[in-house]
Amino acid sequence: MKSELNDRVPLRQLIVFGAGGLIPIALFNIAGQLIGLIGNISLGLSAFWLGVILIIPRVWDAVSDPIVGHLSDNTRTRWGRRRPYVLVGGISVALSFVMMWWVPKHESVISWFPSEGAFQWFQLSYILVSVLIFFSACTVFEIPHGALGMEITPNSHERTRLFSAKSFFGNLFAMATPWLFALAGMEIFKGPGGSEADGMRYVSILIAIFLIPASIWWFLDLKEPENVEIKTVSNEKRSSFWADMKYIVQNKNFIYLVVTVFTLAMGFNFVSLLNYYISIFYIYGGDKAAAGPLLGINGTIWAITGLLAVFPLNWLSPKMGKRNTLILSIALMVLAQVAKIFCYSKEYPYLMVIPTILLSAGMLFFFTLSTSMLADICDEDDLRSGKRAEGSYYSVYWWFIKMGSAFASLVTGLLIIFTQFDEAQVTRVDDLRGSVNEIRAELGKAEPSKPLQEFLVKAEQKAEALKQHLATEFQGGESSSTHRELLLQNVDNIQNELKNLNAMQRIERIPPSVDVSLAQLTQQTPQSLFMMRLIEISLPIILSLISLLFALKYPLTNQRCEEIQEALKKRNAGLPQPSH
Structure with missing residues (x-):
């Protein structure tokens, strides 16, 4: 179905909304991956305890997401429901991102503690508090921002285009993030006797200098929707938090979608950090400086693929339907994992780019479509109940995803210990x-x-x-x-x-x-490196196949989404609707 002219998202709004992908796509992943990697191999902290303490911010995130979603649904200000959160959240993300990397490690601080173990517990506590603050700031920004994206246009395929823009710009910013580890290892940032932990302190300040003005730009240029469905929000009665949560989790189509995404996300979250270890300690024998360019180039190719993949996605989705395109994305990710069997090569390290391209395209398709499909569920719910609750749906959706990430943080630490990696x-x-x-x-x-x-x-x-x-x-x-x-x-x-x-x-x-x-x-044992490769390749394949089974049962086909949109337009125009 072609977009009607008045449903088309203007280019300026497409750009300003899409640029907000910097926080959930780039910075959020940096915190989730590099803080564990650098804490383990640069600060010498236990991979297990890093995994345990990183669960706590994820669990808190899962609690705070529905709260922020509910608050933004029920907020009424002269600037709208969502934009105030975007401003406050964006600036808070910038400041807390810097704080997160200034883990105390100076000898004068070490002298306060009776033992090295006590000092490491202090460092772990600092990481816990700073990551808690950072993730909370991300929630304040991302939940209202994502909900706004579902509201900007009532057209199903325009939403895919809108969230594709978010993926596009998020991956554009992410092109620089894989180089952060390499930058942090440069002497200009870490000093002659420092480590990547020292270098990340100053790299994070550069990021914050960019992010604060960007937050002001998003606040000033983002426009809250003016279509009939959203105008009625100001007349809606404010609802209670628990009533909203109970109502949303009873939506069967929502549960099908969440389980599909949750299962696949867990599979890749469990092992996402292991790719760094394999690159550094298997392919390059522990030489972090030599591995840095490969990690950077591989990450850049990941981001470029993500940039380019939005174009075939926006062509395929209307033709194949969102559900079938989602199934295609799972197939691409499984193929990427199989390719790693041959592409993790010491002789030809840059073969890694082959599974990277397949995996990046598959994930871009998968996570962009899943958010767009969530907006279709909100439409179906609106048709049935007359209620707009994008913020609550979006936040509960992320509640499940982040609970999976929390669990993955623990599992990752356990997997690293299981492989007998010696930090x-x-x-x-x-x-x-x-x-x-x-x-x-x-x-x-x-x-x-x-x-x-x-x-x-x-x-x-x-x-x-x-x-x-x-x-x-x-x-x-x-x-x-x-x-x-x-x-x-x-x-x-x-x-x-x-x-x-x-x-x-x-x-x-x-x-x-x-x-x-x-x-x-710097070399680790051959047994440890073999176990890392075996787990990193096989675990996502198993959970991707389980995710595929749930995707096949998802009932909102292209035809059904078009029927819902037509019924909503007739209802809001006061025209009689066909019975179903």
């Missing part, structure tokens, strides 16, 4: 490398700030701490004894070189063998 090895190697880089930096100065022997002693202490871990706390198991012996041999090589340097009267450079041994020390 303590990674952080101790980083500490040792940082000390070696400090020596190298001092050698380049005309007037060193301290005697080089002080830096050498510090590096020797770091090497000994790593050796003790590998000798007494290594988690690889009996079958990994050969791997452990190789690591210990490399530590011995570094210790010998450091002792030789300390005995010299004049030090001119760090021997190349030190860097070679450091590179060897």
Whole structure:
């Protein structure tokens, strides 16, 4: 069905609404993935406890989403129902995003605590509080913003176009986000002895400087709808929160859609972080600097595919129908997972772009259509009850998705532990490398700030701490004894070189063998890496197939959606309606 002229979304509104995809698509995913990755491999925090504490903001998010949706449905201001939340939420997201990365780690703070374990609990608590604030700010922005997108036009396919614009611009911003890990690892951001955790502090400030003016722009330029259906909202009686929630979860079509999305989202959320680990520790043997460009390029290709995929989506959806196009998207994602069997290659690392293209297109189709299909459910509900409750429907929809994400945070941590990944090895190697880089930096100065022997002693202490871990706390198991012996041999090589340097009267450079041994020390056990690949590939396939079964039962076909729209137009025009 072609869009009527008065239902067509103007280009300016398409752009300004679409640009809001920066927060739910780009920033939300950064927080969900990088905070766990950097907390684990840069701060040395337990993957399990990171997973546990990241559940709490997700659970809170699931509670706050329906509250914000209900409040925005029942808000009446001179600026509309949704726009005030967009302004306040956007600015809050900017400020809390910066706060999230300033995890205390200075030695002066460490001295406050009786043990390293107590200090790590303090860091975990800081991450918990800051992520809670960030996710709450995202909710205040995204729920009213998404509800507004369902209201702007009454036309089903125009809504797909509108949410495609949100996906388009969200992925446009997301093109930069995969490079954040690489940027955070650059010396200009992290300093000579710092880690990615230090670098992300300053990268986050740059993002906030962009986001605050963008929030003001969204508030000023977004227009609340003026069609007849939404005008009646101002005359609606305000409803109670619990009555709205009970009413929405009794909608069978809504439940079919939610279970379809929830199941598939869980499958990929469980393993989304493992792709970083596989890239860094399997393909590049633990060399984070070498893996950075691949992660960045792969992420950029993901984003470009997402940008381009909106065009075939808007062509396919009217022809095939939303449900059939959704089924096609699931097939693309399953194919992507199968392709990873051959494309995770040490010899040809950039083969990763093949499953990336398939997965990005499939996910763009899937999540854009599911939101557009939610608007169709709101239309059907309006026809039956005469009530517009986009905010409540959108928030309950995200309640289920975020509960799945909360559960996924725990499962991800458990999966990483199950694979016997050794984050303590990674952080101790980083500490040792940082000390070696400090020596190298001092050698380049005309007037060193301290005697080089002080830096050498510090590096020797770091090497000994790593050796003790590998000798007494290594988690690889009996079958990994050969791997452990190789690591210990490399530590011995570094210790010998450091002792030789300390005995010299004049030090001119760090021997190349030190860097070679450091590179060897980043490698994880073969068993751990195999388990990561097996889980990362197979788990999403299983849950995608379950999701497909529910998608096949979803009853709102293209024909039924057109009938609903025609009936709504007749009702609002005061014309007699056919009986069903």
